[in-house]
Amino acid sequence: MRLFGRRDEPAPDPAGGITEFWAWWAQARPDLDAMVAAGEAERLAEWIGPAVLVVHPSLVWEIAPGLAAGQALVVTSAGDPELRPVAHRWAAAAPPADASWEFHPSRKANPHAMDLTLDVGGYEFALDKLVLGLRVPHGRPRVDVVAHHPIFTLLDDETRTEAALLALDWLLGEDDVARWVGDISAAAYQPIDAVPAVHLPGVVADLASGYRDEQWALLEGETPSGARLIATARYPLRPVDHPLFDQHIAITLPYAHRDAEGLPEGSSLEALRDFEERLAGRISRMDGRAVLAAHMSADGQRVLHVYADPVSEAAAHAKELVVSWEEGRPRVDVAADPGWIAVSPFLT
Structure with a gap:
């Protein structure tokens, strides 16, 4: 498995870059297949790397064994929530998988993870020798992980942390690490x-089983001015569950x-x-x-936070609904927010 990325360069337009990438892929495919057949990994990297760079310079890519195809091209945000929608739109625009190639916007769990060994800092990192300290903090839908491997005494902090993170991706898949793993x-x-x-995986599956049904959390706090604030949020609330929802729609309703x-x-x-029920019906x-x-x-107004795929009509529906609001002047604000910063206090 080879891992490539990132560069700190100005980001191009992702939509144009995605179109350009797949046009290039269609033309380059015969040559890429020939490189795979010949085992020319370095040459393959020289071809694919610049093409991924056109999509976004901070994406990470790798070629891994496919789940059904011979190999998978994985282009991932590597946990960066700001880039996750870009990676998923890249994958959504991919051609259908075939016997040779499949395409993923995140690393998938490897069913043979415990048989894997790779070189880390010149030492053999075999997953069958990896052990984990696991703890589920009370009231949190996450498991904290302390990883240890015999070679970790020989490595610096950064290198062993990178090895541990990669191992977790192999064991669970990158998205489930984002969903269920904490510290x-x-x-x-x-x-x-x-x-x-x-x-x-068994520990995580057991944890996840408690959150299959829709749940909401009721929270209390204060505004900057000291006024009481009541909030209700989905629980757990995580952008990874809605990777294409990078449009934030804030609906502000003053109440009398x-x-x-x-x-x-x-x-x-x-x-x-009643307004929230009608909004839920539209959604x-x-x-x-x-x-x-x-x-x-708080302070005489309610703000509803909706996240949507920008190609949807969610913003238009919100603007139509607020016309009927009679208690003061409502407002609908629409902005890009791939990291869900507007609701960051509620993310779990």
């Missing part, structure tokens, strides 16, 4: 409660009836619930192209 550290010495790495702390009550509370008819992530109420 990650690579230790020079074995944790007291360490278990063989082969058990990690509020209590002494500025929170909605009476007919205003009923009107807000449900959009073929999974938008999601209501959270809403917050």
